[in-house]
Amino acid sequence: MNVVLAKNETGRALSESFAVVRDRLPGGGKIAEARNTAFEVYDRVGLPHRRLEDWKYTDLRALMREVLPLAAEPDAAALKQAAAAVKLQAIKGARRLVLVDGVFAPKLSELEGLEKGVTVRTLRAVLETGDAALQTQLFTPDNANPMVALNSAMMTDGVVIEIANGVVLKQPLQIIHVAGGATPAAIFTRSLLRLGEDAGATLVESYIAADGVKAYQTHDSLIVAIGDNSRLDHVRLIEDGRDAFNISSAAVTLGAHAHFNTFGMTSGAAVSRYQATIAFAGEGSRVETNGVNLLNGRQHADTTLFMDHAVPHCASREVFRAVVDDRGHSVFQGRIVVRPDAQKTDAKMMTRALLLSDDAEADNKPELEIFADDVTCGHGATTGALDESLLFYLRARGLSEKEAQALLIQAFVGEAIESIVNDDLRELAIAAAQRWLEARG
């Protein structure tokens, strides 16, 4: 980018907002310094816009009309509201970590009977008193991405989970992000999961709003390090309020012979962007990423994945499905990079979009960047409407138009949802998809 655009109103307001809250943010000394550096990096670009290749389809300068002040600590009313919302999301037997308006809420959390070798701390605690190595790890995500930089600068709380070598969690860990405040606000969180060697875990992230909470902005980021021979199953469900913003990032690294299975579904939020970087650091590892966007109204959802094959003998699979109705706008940007010497890489990416209305829009950008020759890489992308002949077949058998459509949509997204291994979680995703279909009428 050789033209530095003048900042718009929103960008300026954000800069001022940082100046105001800077001293209230957790962590002094080095942490404060790292925050300042991150903010400077962010401030140089400001809110990303369509002239930045990575943000071509998600122009935050156009979409983010107003910047909201940093969320206040949740009061009793907010916590009560949040508790009700959390109840609906609870998974049977799961360990629950609840963040209300970006602040860890111990009363709503449920960590009973946690296995030995698992430690859970809040980000606030780690930033204030944690060891230097862990603090450094919390600042590893690349600030070159302006929204990551902003998150680095502003993060207030989150959870830091460490799982020791050889520990396999039997129950899923669930992080629930709830917006509970009555006044619209911006929430900045960051969480970290460190999985040792020969370990295993299932992580669920849910993004929801308490009843009646509408316009808010969630800025989250997740750092995951998976040790050798470990396995992580990951499910994230975005069911934010219909006027909310959700800008989340993930930075995942895999050791040798590790396995990462991730599924993400976006059915909420007015504007959402999920940007994940998955990097292979050890040989023989495998990643499956699956995603579904279910959009209607004027929703805008962007999934940007970066698969970094830096070492040989790794495999990755990406399956993405978008169902777009009304004036919805779905974006999928998938980039697979095979670095020199990452021989025997096996990478596949398939993205499909289903457009249900004439005003819907789906943009796909599946990219391959290959620097090694002994590899098998491929990608596919399709866009289209529901198959008329299939609809006719179902209609001829007595289904209504809507029922027939719903059945075909379920089948369409089913391929991605089926990748979830845990039965309860799969049911959870199916239920969320069901809710979207029902709301469609």
Next chain:
Amino acid sequence: MPAVQETVERVRRIDVDQYRYGFETLIESDKAPKGLSEDTVRFISAKKSEPAWMLEWRLEAYRRWLTMTEPTWARVNYPKIDYQDIHYYAAPKPKKTLSSIDEIDPEILKTYEKLGIPLREVAILEGVEPPPGGEPSANRKIAVDAVFDSVSVATTFQKELKTAGVIFMPISEAIREHPELVKQYLGSVVPTSDNYFATLNSAVFSDGSFVYVPPGVRCPMELSTYFRINERNTGQFERTLIIADKGSYVSYLEGCTAPQRDENQLHAAVVELVALDDAEIKYSTVQNWYPGNSEGVGGIYNFVTKRGDCRGDHSKISWTQVETGSAITWKYPSCILRGDNSRGEFYSIAISNGHQQVDSGTKMIHLGKNTSSRIISKGIAAGVSQNTYRGLVTAHRKATGARNYTACDSLLIGDKCGAHTVPYVEAKNSSATFEHEATTSKISEDVLFYCVQRGLSQEEAVGLVVNGFVKDVLQQLPMEFAVEAQKLISISLEGSVG
């Protein structure tokens, strides 16, 4: 497959990084002083005895260019170009006014002979003409427009084309003789403000071909332009404009070569195609500019803007390209599918070897109803080259029933090269059906083993696989070019095996 045997033979005879067309022709030439300013633009315009409106058009483009910055989004790396260190105009010094091909500088004629381009019209002997209803292709003719540095030196078969009503002449002549057509269409597909290199071209273009096919006419022969850069320190900026009026058909071929030099030379061309109702344009390119030596020194920077406008209903534009030359290629032949039921096609083979960098692809912009497009791209990377396919397929809100099929495959030969795919698929209409697939792989060991086991050498086996890999595209080329292209492919890949 006899052709494969032939290519392999050819590969054997040639040393690594030998470029067949690297010779230089020593002729006197007339050059504009180095550098770019309004005066340069005026100089070129005056040289071409252009009308005032044309000069104004150029100056406007030049002023616009001054405000623009060079694009940096393509995956290519090159040192900054000094636009003041280039001659923007070079012409073979005319000895006198030419009245027939015999008066062309024999050195130039020799150059074209060396290139294998016949500029002399071979007189058809009486009685040898094909019988009515006979196979016309047995006696196929190609009309050639030869562009040497900045000027067109000869256009063959003028008379025969005139009988058919086809206008095929250097664009500099067309500006003088058919100003109404040029005025109407020039810059209507690639506006002067389109992009950095197109704007530069609009300001300083020197020559190129102009084709107009009147309504209902099927052009009786293939039209061809052969571009040759000869002078040192020059840039070549040609401009081609092809208009196929209602119900007409034309097939146009383009070839290019340049001498071997240590310096990098700039080639920034613009090609505009306009197809009106029911018209069809087939545009084929075999691009073989000097790619630089095995160390990556020298070679042509090929920064080209090519765009076709399917302006009428049921029109069709088809691009076929074989890209083997140039140090850097930056080229995206595109189709604007404006007319209802129009069709765009893009067939490409891009081969990079040595230090070449290719960033090429296409854009299919669906605007009309029931428009369809097809993209077949084959990229082959060898040596330490980088080969990128970059393509856009987009359907406008009103493009009901738009259809696209895209297949882009990359083949990697060696572990130091890179092959990349950057497709953009944008659908703003629910009835649009887009399919895109891409694969990247190396030649399967099993396949090579199978061939070698049956008595083929390693090189022959690779040649066989590569020819099979690009077959879909080669089939789209006119016959004469297909043979040349096949040979080119084998030459470009030589040294990459073993």
